[in-house]
Amino acid sequence: MTxxxxxxxxxxxxxxxxxxTLRDGHHAVRHSLGAEQLRAYALAADAAGVPVVEVGHGNGxxxxxxxxxxxxxxxxxMLTVTRDALTNSKLGVFMLPGWGTIEDLKNAIAHDVDLxxxxxxxxxxxxxxxxxxFLREQGVEAHAVLLxxxxxTPGKLAEHCARLVEFGATGVGIMDSAGxxxxxxxxxxxxxxxxxxxxxxxxxxxNNLGMAVANSIAAADAGASILDACARGFGAGxxxxxxxxxxxxxxxxxxxxxxDLYGLLDAADVAExxxxxxxxxxxxxxxxxxLAGVFSGFKTPVLDVSAREGVDPRDVFFELGRRQAVxxxxxxxxxxxxxxxxxxxxxxx
Amino acid sequence: MTxxxxxxxxxxxxxxxxxxTLRDGHHAVRHSLGAEQLRAYALAADAAGVPVVEVGHGNGxxxxxxxxxxxxxxxxxMLTVTRDALTNSKLGVFMLPGWGTIEDLKNAIAHDVDLxxxxxxxxxxxxxxxxxxFLREQGVEAHAVLLxxxxxTPGKLAEHCARLVEFGATGVGIMDSAGxxxxxxxxxxxxxxxxxxxxxxxxxxxNNLGMAVANSIAAADAGASILDACARGFGAGxxxxxxxxxxxxxxxxxxxxxxDLYGLLDAADVAExxxxxxxxxxxxxxxxxxLAGVFSGFKTPVLDVSAREGVDPRDVFFELGRRQAVxxxxxxxxxxxxxxxxxxxxxxx
Numbered sequence: 001m002t003x004x005x006x007x008x009x010x011x012x013x014x015x016x017x018x019x020x021t022l023r024d025g026h027h028a029v030r031h032s033l034g035a036e037q038l039r040a041y042a043l044a045a046d047a048a049g050v051p052v053v054e055v056g057h058g059n060g061x062x063x064x065x066x067x068x069x070x071x072x073x074x075x076x077x078m079l080t081v082t083r084d085a086l087t088n089s090k091l092g093v094f095m096l097p098g099w100g101t102i103e104d105l106k107n108a109i110a111h112d113v114d115l116x117x118x119x120x121x122x123x124x125x126x127x128x129x130x131x132x133x134f135l136r137e138q139g140v141e142a143h144a145v146l147l148x149x150x151x152x153t154p155g156k157l158a159e160h161c162a163r164l165v166e167f168g169a170t171g172v173g174i175m176d177s178a179g180x181x182x183x184x185x186x187x188x189x190x191x192x193x194x195x196x197x198x199x200x201x202x203x204x205x206x207n208n209l210g211m212a213v214a215n216s217i218a219a220a221d222a223g224a225s226i227l228d229a230c231a232r233g234f235g236a237g238x239x240x241x242x243x244x245x246x247x248x249x250x251x252x253x254x255x256x257x258x259x260d261l262y263g264l265l266d267a268a269d270v271a272e273x274x275x276x277x278x279x280x281x282x283x284x285x286x287x288x289x290x291l292a293g294v295f296s297g298f299k300t301p302v303l304d305v306s307a308r309e310g311v312d313p314r315d316v317f318f319e320l321g322r323r324q325a326v327x328x329x330x331x332x333x334x335x336x337x338x339x340x341x342x343x344x345x346x347x348x349x
Numbered sequence: 350m351t352x353x354x355x356x357x358x359x360x361x362x363x364x365x366x367x368x369x370t371l372r373d374g375h376h377a378v379r380h381s382l383g384a385e386q387l388r389a390y391a392l393a394a395d396a397a398g399v400p401v402v403e404v405g406h407g408n409g410x411x412x413x414x415x416x417x418x419x420x421x422x423x424x425x426x427m428l429t430v431t432r433d434a435l436t437n438s439k440l441g442v443f444m445l446p447g448w449g450t451i452e453d454l455k456n457a458i459a460h461d462v463d464l465x466x467x468x469x470x471x472x473x474x475x476x477x478x479x480x481x482x483f484l485r486e487q488g489v490e491a492h493a494v495l496l497x498x499x500x501x502t503p504g505k506l507a508e509h510c511a512r513l514v515e516f517g518a519t520g521v522g523i524m525d526s527a528g529x530x531x532x533x534x535x536x537x538x539x540x541x542x543x544x545x546x547x548x549x550x551x552x553x554x555x556n557n558l559g560m561a562v563a564n565s566i567a568a569a570d571a572g573a574s575i576l577d578a579c580a581r582g583f584g585a586g587x588x589x590x591x592x593x594x595x596x597x598x599x600x601x602x603x604x605x606x607x608x609d610l611y612g613l614l615d616a617a618d619v620a621e622x623x624x625x626x627x628x629x630x631x632x633x634x635x636x637x638x639x640l641a642g643v644f645s646g647f648k649t650p651v652l653d654v655s656a657r658e659g660v661d662p663r664d665v666f667f668e669l670g671r672r673q674a675v676x677x678x679x680x681x682x683x684x685x686x687x688x689x690x691x692x693x694x695x696x697x698x
Contacts, residue, residue: 182602183563210556210594214532214563233631245559245631248640253531262663265633272632279630282582282594283621284614291597314611 011254016226018202019045019243020054021271022082023094025234027058027297028280031071035081037274038073041231042085044270048263050243052115054092055082058236060119061093061108062100075104079111090114097127102134115141119175121326122146125160129167136168143171143226145202148326150180150293154192162196171226173202179238179290182211183218194223204228205241208290210282212241213249220255231271232279237289237296239280244268288314292321301333309337316340360603365575367551368394368592369403370620371431372443374583376407376646377629380420384430386623387422390580391434393619397612399592401464403441404431407585409468410442410457411449424453428460439463446476451483464490468524470675471495474509478516485517492520492575494551497675499529499642503541511545520575522551528587528639531560532567543572553577554590557639559631561590562598569604580620581628586638586645588629593617637663641670650682658686665689 022038038055045053055078057063057071064071071078083091092115093108108116116135118128128144135142144164149157161172174189186203193201203219205212205228216227229246233239244264247257272279285303289296294317302320306313319336371387387404394402404427406412406420413420420427432440441464442457457465465484467477477493484491493513498506510521523538535552542550552568554561554577565576578595582588593613596606621628634652638645643666651669655662668685 182598184602207559209598210559210562210591211598213559242559242631244633245636248636249531249558249560252640253533262661265636265663268633278627281628281630282591284593284617287594287597287614291601312611314614 011251011256013255014225015220015250015255015257016051016200017243017247017257017259018052018054018092018226018228019050019230020092020094020228020240021045021230021234021243022053022055023060024058024236024240025230025275026056026071027236028234028239028276030069031057031064033275034072035077038078038081039085040270040274041267042082044263044267046086046089048267049259050089050264050267051258052090052092053082053086054094054117055079056093059096059099061095062104063096075107076111079108079113083111092117094119095131096120097131102131105131105134109138109140113140115143117143117145118169119145119147122149122152122157122160122174125163128164132164132167132169142169143173143202144169145173145175145204147175148177148295149174149189150176150178150185151324151326154189157189158192158196161193161201165197165199169199171200171202172197173204173224173226175204176206176215178293178295179206179208179286180293181205181215182209183214186215186218187222190219190222190224200225202226202228206235206238206290207233207241207280207282208238208286208296212239213246216241216246217249217253220250231268232276234271234276235280237280237299238282238286285313285317288317292317294320294325295327297327298325298330298333301330305333305337309341311337311340360600360605362604363574364569364599364604364606365400365549366592366596366606366608367401367403367441367575367577368399368579369441369443369577369589370394370579370583370592371402371404372409373407373585373589374579374624375405375420376585377583377588377625379418380406380413382624383421384426387427387430388434389619389623390616391431393612393616395435395438397616398608399438399613399616400607401439401441402431402435403443403466404428405442408445408448410444410453412445424456425460428457428462432460441466443468444480445469446480451480454480454483458487458489462489464492466492466494467518468494468496471498471501471506471509471523474512477513477518481513481516481518491518492522492551493518494522494524494553496524497526497644498523498538499525499527499534500673500675503538506538507541507545510542510550514546514548518548520549520551521546522553522573522575524553525555525564527642527644528555528557528561528635529642530554530564531558532563535564535567536571539568539571539573549574551575551577555584555587555639556582556590556629556631557587557635557645561588562595565590565595566598566602569599580617581625583620583625584629586629586648587631587635634662634666637666641666643669643674644676646676647674647679647682650679654682654686658690660686660689
């Protein structure tokens with residue numbers, strides 16, 4: 001500690017950084033990034049040596065819609081400009097089966113994507129079978145991630161990861177979509193997953209409990225070899241793991257990312273200046289949704305319904321957590337609010 | 350993890366939260382809080398059951414000055430309004446000998462403060478001897494903290510803590526003033542300190558490397574029994590440990606703070622609405638100053654001097670870290686910038 005920490009401290013354990021700033025971060029600005037913004041950030045990330053740059057609508061290929069928000073640019077436009085900007089970094093895309101289809105995958109392949117990630121709810125890996133099979137046939141590198149992973153046990157996650165590998169995934173992992181994990185939770189899950197598969201294991205953190213960096217380090221220490229992180233923590237709600245913090249911390253504890261620190265800070269400065277009005281912060285609702293283990297995308301409807309029904313939105317989040325609500329079940333919010341109103345606010349334990 | 354996390358989860362290991370939102374947080378708004386702001390936050394923290402509310406100029410009693418900034422209110426005014434607002438929480442003050450004097454302590458005692466903290470640089474505990482002795486004579490509870498503590502070894506910190514206890518401190522601890530620590534660093538230091546003294550041990554974190562909450566948990570696990578944290582992370586540079594995140598995370602891992610979660614979130618909402626235009630964020634310079642182990646208050650002069658001399662401010666920070674620069678040595682910034690300019694920017698390893 002009294003020794004100097006300089007620009008070029010680097011460890012020797014290789015780890016791969018996967019950067020979804022231009023995809024998951026897109027949630028923070030309602031999918032509104034334009035071509036010049038995508039280009040500026042992609043060029044900076046490429047220059048810094050970031051291994052994978054993922055781009056798209058926040059919900060992935062094919063997801064632009066009235067329901068979750070229309071992206072400013074089409075998938076075609078986003079893929080064209082980002083492909084053009086990347087010289088060394090791989091171009092990645094994300095897809096949730098149901099939002100996107102095989103046709104969207106074909107289109108992405110036509111744009112020469114290097115890596116496709118397929119996401120499913122943590123207990124629904126079978127939804128990815130057909131898409132992973134298609135990508136294997138096409139010879140495209142395909143990874144798979146389990147969303148809202150705190151809702152399944154380590155054993156179940158390990159089983160689903162093994163199944164995803166059978167389907168063709170050459171990398172598998174978990175997202176802490178609700179920002180619910182503490183480091184010991186991550187250690188337990190990544191350890192179980194690493195014991196079940198022989199492919200690289202992925203961890204994707206969120207910062208609702210201020211633990212995104214610490215959880216990512218715990219994941220690496222437990223054997224994860226691909227970590228997701230976004231410039232400035234750019235992402236939905238409390239944000240994702242902050243890329244330019246994670247990288248030097250990883251290097252300091254003995255990992256080697258291959259990323260140049262100053263280049264990375266320059267990319268973060270581009271994100272700060274060109275992509276976002278202000279970075280994500282951890283507000284009270286983010287904390288409650290993280291504690292309750294509920295997707296932070298519920299924030300706006302929970303606040304609206306709670307105000308209308310005269311109940312405490314924090315109670316609504318905790319009750320949604322008890323009921324294991326997941327994205328798509330927004331109708332539950334009204335049920336919960338009415339039940340709490342009936343029970344009276346004095347009884348909100 | 351699949352069990353529900355609700356409002357009232359609490360562990361059974363007692364731990365005390367010390368809240369310097371209205372003192373250390375004051376740095377973030379150039380010591381400009383007015384009486385109504387102090388009152389609003391103190392009332393909310395008191396209602397939530399926060400054990401200690403610390404108030405004052407960011408640099409403590411007597412520090413308001415042209416050099417580090419004049420506070421909007423005098424110490425007298427700040428103490429009067431905060432004392433008046435607190436029913437259950439203790440009223441705390443902070444003093445750096447040299448900035449404040451025995452006269453300032455007498456004045457604070459006349460305002461009926463419950464707890465005085467004396468701070469010194471990590472290797473200068475002897476500077477606190479006279480003040481701690483005075484407070485012991487007066488029968489006022491007195492704690493002592495070592496600043497920029499990453500610049501001393503665990504053994505040295507333990508020695509200085511033991512000396513502070515001899516001087517009269519009934520609580521001793523460390524501040525991670527530069528935001529340089531990772532959890533293993535904290536564990537090592539707190540363990541050494543707990544082995545050397547029989548009084549409560551204090552940890553005060555900063556968030557430059559995204560680790561303030563994780564470091565605070567590491568401190569508790571190593572035996573610290575008093576943790577500092579500020580609403581919304583309100584503080585200089587990248588900010589302090591975020592209070593309303595730390596408390597529920599502590600409770601989840603088995604500690605008992607005695608603080609009501611909803612009351613605490615309400616206090617954080619008061620801070621968000623009434624105290625700050627925007628909470629602290631981790632920008633590129635915060636990361637570099639944390640990595641380099643340099644006080645983040647150097648940011649503005651480093652940026653100014655670097656622009657003037659045409660050198661990279663990040664190089665300046667790393668070189669200041671190598672030279673073990675501490676607050677008060679701002680003249681070094683010019684020396685470093687000139688040396689780097691002489692060496693040429695191409696040689697900035």
